[in-house]
Amino acid sequence: MKYDWSTGEAWGKAGAGLLLGTALYLAFCSFCATSLPVVQDVALALGVLGGFPVWVGGIYYAVLSKTVVRAWLVLGTMTGLLAGAVLYVRFIA
Amino acid sequence: MFGSLHNCRLAVSKLPARAYKLSWDAHSVTGIVIGLALFVIFATGALVLFRGEIRKWEEPKLRAQPGERISLDAMIQPVVDSLSEDGASPARLRMSLPEGRDDNLFVQATGEGMKATPNVWVNSTTGEWVRTPEEGAVTQTLYYLHFFYQLGRWGLHLAGLLGVFGLLAVVTGTAMHLDRIVKDFFQFRPGKSLRVAWADAHKVLGTIGLPFQTMYVFTGAYLGLLGIVALPYVLLLFDGNSTDYLREAGYYAPAVQVDSVASASAERPRLERLAARAERAWPDFDPKKMIVHHMGQPNSRVEVVGYQHGAVFGGTGSVVFHGATGEELLRMPPNEANLFNEAVQSIETLHFARFGGMALKMLFFLLAIASCAVILTGNLTWLEVRDTENRIVNRMLARLTAGTATGFLPAVAVLFLADRGMPEGVPNPNWWSALFFFGGWAVAVVYALCRRNVARTHRSLLTIGGGMAMLVPIANGLTTGAWPWAAWTARQWAVLGVDLGAVGCGLGALGTAVLLNVEASSDKDSASPPSSVSNSASDFAPEPTPVSVAPD
Numbered sequence: 001m002k003y004d005w006s007t008g009e010a011w012g013k014a015g016a017g018l019l020l021g022t023a024l025y026l027a028f029c030s031f032c033a034t035s036l037p038v039v040q041d042v043a044l045a046l047g048v049l050g051g052f053p054v055w056v057g058g059i060y061y062a063v064l065s066k067t068v069v070r071a072w073l074v075l076g077t078m079t080g081l082l083a084g085a086v087l088y089v090r091f092i093a
Numbered sequence: 094m095f096g097s098l099h100n101c102r103l104a105v106s107k108l109p110a111r112a113y114k115l116s117w118d119a120h121s122v123t124g125i126v127i128g129l130a131l132f133v134i135f136a137t138g139a140l141v142l143f144r145g146e147i148r149k150w151e152e153p154k155l156r157a158q159p160g161e162r163i164s165l166d167a168m169i170q171p172v173v174d175s176l177s178e179d180g181a182s183p184a185r186l187r188m189s190l191p192e193g194r195d196d197n198l199f200v201q202a203t204g205e206g207m208k209a210t211p212n213v214w215v216n217s218t219t220g221e222w223v224r225t226p227e228e229g230a231v232t233q234t235l236y237y238l239h240f241f242y243q244l245g246r247w248g249l250h251l252a253g254l255l256g257v258f259g260l261l262a263v264v265t266g267t268a269m270h271l272d273r274i275v276k277d278f279f280q281f282r283p284g285k286s287l288r289v290a291w292a293d294a295h296k297v298l299g300t301i302g303l304p305f306q307t308m309y310v311f312t313g314a315y316l317g318l319l320g321i322v323a324l325p326y327v328l329l330l331f332d333g334n335s336t337d338y339l340r341e342a343g344y345y346a347p348a349v350q351v352d353s354v355a356s357a358s359a360e361r362p363r364l365e366r367l368a369a370r371a372e373r374a375w376p377d378f379d380p381k382k383m384i385v386h387h388m389g390q391p392n393s394r395v396e397v398v399g400y401q402h403g404a405v406f407g408g409t410g411s412v413v414f415h416g417a418t419g420e421e422l423l424r425m426p427p428n429e430a431n432l433f434n435e436a437v438q439s440i441e442t443l444h445f446a447r448f449g450g451m452a453l454k455m456l457f458f459l460l461a462i463a464s465c466a467v468i469l470t471g472n473l474t475w476l477e478v479r480d481t482e483n484r485i486v487n488r489m490l491a492r493l494t495a496g497t498a499t500g501f502l503p504a505v506a507v508l509f510l511a512d513r514g515m516p517e518g519v520p521n522p523n524w525w526s527a528l529f530f531f532g533g534w535a536v537a538v539v540y541a542l543c544r545r546n547v548a549r550t551h552r553s554l555l556t557i558g559g560g561m562a563m564l565v566p567i568a569n570g571l572t573t574g575a576w577p578w579a580a581w582t583a584r585q586w587a588v589l590g591v592d593l594g595a596v597g598c599g600l601g602a603l604g605t606a607v608l609l610n611v612e613a614s615s616d617k618d619s620a621s622p623p624s625s626v627s628n629s630a631s632d633f634a635p636e637p638t639p640v641s642v643a644p645d
Contacts, residue, residue, distance in 0.1 A: 086329075
């Protein structure tokens, strides 16, 4: 390894990347499907074409983030915001 | 060497050092974990680009014959009659239409009263047909292995996940080399240390194949994870109805109301005519699929789905007919396809190489082989860097790489030869083919794991695999009479192509085996470990060569 990983850092970032990266992907797809002010087919296309870059971007962000806490916090917040927007549109708006 | 490596470090300083190190680790760990599985996907993908040709090679009944193409109805009716129990009609009959006289028709019939038969192919000249799992074992084994369908639906999803992590490997690798991607494209130094040579090869081939690999891991991820990717949309937009999702994505024609006619005409519309009418619906429209719902029923409908001729990026158009009266119920031109349809169908067109003809397939074949080489050189670079550590896990990875990757060649050759050698009427030939293929591959892996000298393992497996590949045309000629010159005379280009491809692969493997220098590493595994090894030291350590290409 080129970087000096501690055990906690390796597991923490891998966990954030794999779990929250996937959650972010699902939240992004759901957000595209429900909350974007575009017609349905455009929303679906954005979700399909943009979903994987978001997923991989989430994992890569977790790897590059300064600390494990920041990785969980940033990815978790983004996932929460997207999921919140979906819930808002589905159940409140 | 130290100087040049130092310069390389300086050249990539545009990515901050910490980000570079982290990217490197993410890239290498991803590559090591998924590399061999991705190798299998790319290697089988290279072969199944020609699955139509391989199917003709393995099934003489599907080979091109002189004569005119028979009508669609004449091809389909015997299949339906044979598959139906007590005269039942299929609830859904799905067909991929033949593109030319030599192309085969694919048929899939499902519904109550139909025998369980996944796939049927019909010779469009003779009307003879074959079906899986009784026939077509070679193609099916390779095709299923391409997305690990031997493990069922979860194998498919696993292949999709590998696509996602393949995308991660591509992104991290590109990020590290982005600022010197042009330089990397031209830099190959086989005369330097083996680690530098493998790393150069990895970067050169990775740069050449970057668009290809990016496209394939992306589209592969979509196709593998489709069942999961679609879930949020199906639940949120289509009330849990996945058929509506597939309709929106252009796999089927839009929904249309079909009224039952009082009584189905005794002379129901001929499918051949419906296909011809659909083809005339728009200029340059290529009908690709025909789906008959409730065949023979008063409310039957026939969907013809196709593409704009030669278009790479674009959606599907469709024409829907009443299956009992032939009345046209709906017409949706491909140039009015919605954006989602266009996105998904473009993914499919790219992934299945449905454009550009045979020349593009051959280019994709070479790029897929280059992608396999990218994966292997990545593995070998990792191993070379850690060569002085002499850890058992690295030794095992080196041997596993040899067994899995190089052992794939003899396993495929065994699969082809076993198919030719299998007696007519043997029960469950698919099982036997799988046994020969996976058994042969397992033997190669065990052999590689047991042998100390990895370079010799590579050479042995290349020699065995290359030799066996050279036997493929002979086995074909002996068992079917289709020697290359006979195939040429009969204009059976698919058979000739597979035979020549096997000879080409065999010669390539034998040539590589001859060029391998195995002497330098004869005692490598028994070498004493160094007294102290650090990451930085191992990066620059000149090592003996486990596998090397002989210098000019």
